[in-house]
Amino acid sequence: MKIRAAVLEQFGEPLEVQELDLAEPNAGEVLVRLVACGVCHTDLFTASGADPSGYSPAVLGHEGAGVVEAVGEGVSSVAPGDHVVTLFSPQCRECEHCRDPRTNLCLAIREQQGQGFLPDGTTRLSRDGEPIRHFMGTSTFAEHTVMPEIALANVSKEAPLDRTCLFACGLSTGLGAAMNTAKVEAGSTCVVFGAGMVGLGAVAGCRLQGAERIVCVDLSEDRLELARGQGATDTLAGGDGAVEQILELTGGFGADYTFEATGNVAVMRQAVEAARMGWGLATVCGVAGKGETLDVVPRYLITGRRVAGSSFGGVKGRDQVPQLVERWLAGDIDVEPFVSHTLTLDEVNRGFELMEAQDGIRSVIALD
């Protein structure tokens, strides 16, 4: 079939919306009609050429939600008409990692996905017979996509897809960091550095876990206001003095749980130093620049602080994304404030500009 999609042709140049060919789903694959897709930093990171593992031409986009239109042979967990969230972090339910509760890093299709292919090593996307590569196994800046069954979460049909798409990346990452990776305990004190999509999700996750105190740190007063709306009890301006201020707020000890959601390695260090002696856990969500390292004075660790990393919030996507969507439908999560702009596919580059200007939390591309 013919589809319209936003193609990365040249790094550092605007994406080009073009007509492409999309082949039928093979065995184990699913054809999805996309309804909405959020614009996330990882798309921009790749489009800009900053990502050393990037490739082109490829169809970007990974924060997608849509409706199943057709399924290949052997597909049993979704059927035409089902509403799905796309998962750049799949869940095969069979590999060593999927069977272990300690991680969500499925091993099934990592290599092919990282190179822009579907699990059988080929692409369904092409242009005049020339293959066009997939991105993050999703390629959701498009009217339709073909994806592996193991990379689709089957979610409630009640959920409006133009909001549900946020659960495909940023929102689940933040919620999961608090709920899965850190497993915040009720009554605890938490600090979240960064109040973008991921940090605000972490604030909401801490609240859902019953944290008593949630301190959010950001450079933008507008974003701190959004953090209060998600349950932050205290807010602070970020910068050099942030750790001292957190120690003052916490009787000199620091927080039970800290979260870093900025991508800045100096802030990652602050998250470690603001964690409580004895048991404080610092969870790192941000993606640092190429070659950057996290500098930690070992004494912080010897005296009982721990550091954890979190990819997609430790969320096992097919099992847990539908549960997070249910919590939103039950009124536990307020998604509306995160959607700042609604764009058309042709305006995809505008989504990048808005992100660079920090104008709003998320732009969502409406695809139908």
Ligand SMILES: NC(=O)c1ccc[n+]([C@@H]2O[C@H](COP(=O)([O-])OP(=O)(O)OC[C@H]3O[C@@H](n4cnc5c(N)ncnc54)[C@H](O)[C@@H]3O)[C@@H](O)[C@H]2O)c1
């Ligand atoms: N681990 C994952 O699976 C995963 C998934 C999605 C995104 N990410 C990463 O998470 C990070 C956050 O993503 P986002 O979409 O929320 O980004 P964002 O840019 O919208 O938010 C980052 C926030 O950090 C704030 N900030 C910058 N410097 C600060 C400082 N010194 N102190 C306090 N706050 C500061 C900014 O004001 C901004 O509000 C990025 O690095 C992104 O690449 C990781």
Ligand SMILES: [Zn+2]
């Ligand atoms: Zn993302």
Ligand SMILES: [Zn+2]
């Ligand atoms: Zn797996």
